[in-house]
Amino acid sequence: MKVWIDQDLCTGDGLCEEIAPAVFTLLDDGLAYVKDGDDIKDSPGGQAGMATVPAELEDAAVEASEECPGECIFIERD
Numbered sequence: 001m002k003v004w005i006d007q008d009l010c011t012g013d014g015l016c017e018e019i020a021p022a023v024f025t026l027l028d029d030g031l032a033y034v035k036d037g038d039d040i041k042d043s044p045g046g047q048a049g050m051a052t053v054p055a056e057l058e059d060a061a062v063e064a065s066e067e068c069p070g071e072c073i074f075i076e077r078d
Helices: 015-019 055-067
Strands: 002-005 024-026 032-036 073-076
Touching: 002 032, 015 024, 015 055, 055 073
Parallel strands: none
Antiparallel strands: 002 073, 024 032
16 A cells, blocks of 8 residues: 655644654655655655555554545555
């Protein structure tokens, strides 16, 4: 499974980071980005900043996507 965030839609609430801190992080610009291990996909962000979600974190990533008030988290299944 892969995940990415549309920063244009991100409201910066931080729920994603709260639910799945190993997958999402908020940066100094107040927007959420995905993490691929220790690599933060912020250059570029958006769909080009897609990251693979480890199997054990997939449920948390889906929950974060469902709870996101900005509806900016997109999941692509392999």
